[in-house]
Amino acid sequence: MLPPFVKPQAALSKPSTMEYVSPEGLRLDGRRPMEMRQIRGEIGVVDKVDGSAVFEMGITKVIAAVRCEYTMANFSTGDRMRKPKEISLVIRQTMEACIMTHLMPRTQIDIFVQVLQADGGTRSACINAATLALSDAGIPMRDLVTSCSAGYLNSTPLLDVNYVEDSAGGADVTLGIMPKLDKVTLLQMDAKLPLDIFENVMQLSIEGCKAVATYIREVLLENTKQLEYRRGTFIAVLMKFDGGYIMETVFDGGSRLKIKHIQSSIPNQRAVFRF
Known part of the structure; x- marks a missing residue:
């Protein structure tokens, strides 16, 4: 297992007085605490590259191409808090864990990731898009890498936090895993949590990663069927x-x-x- 990538933070964030979970158990966007946003993925969206994909988590939308650089479109969000180099490093370290580089000596693999729309969860969306793009390019991997975040607000664990929830000052855990190998490739946390609460939030994030992995496998299977059909083979x-x-x-x-x-x-x- 690779050592987790943890971003330390010196002090606890101030708790928000805003109500992010209603007495009825609904979040601001109408979801339940353990409910993910709708996800959508598509591969082969860019011509003249070896592999490409679009991945959406709610209205967060990311496009990735394989031919690790991270950029954020100026119009995607009004606040670019994280430096592109930092997130690029996170994506690189996460994907290096799954790529079978020993099968491709003296080979350079470039992953270009562009955030088109941002509403929280951009790191996870970037990793999921990169996984789809690498699969589209036929890059051998030990396992899929999928990512999902979870937070803790109003004394409630929340799966797949959006921008408003992420900006509330509560704890935010972003996880990347290889589900079949049961290995963690990324663990990044903002703020601090008691150990028992952290375990609950992390387990919630793991369940989100597994749900994303199931969806990505369905996308890849459907794409394989379409390729076979277009080739006149069935x-x-x-x-x-x-x-x-x-x-x-x-x-x-x-x-x-x-x-x-x-x-x-x-x-x-x-x-x-x-x-």
């Missing part, structure tokens, strides 16, 4: 049916299409063919 499964066969294609949403009766000597009930 996998068909023939199943015995009333003396003939049903052809079940993988790349049309699993729909089953009847085809003509085939007299075949295939001994098995189920056979897979690639065309």
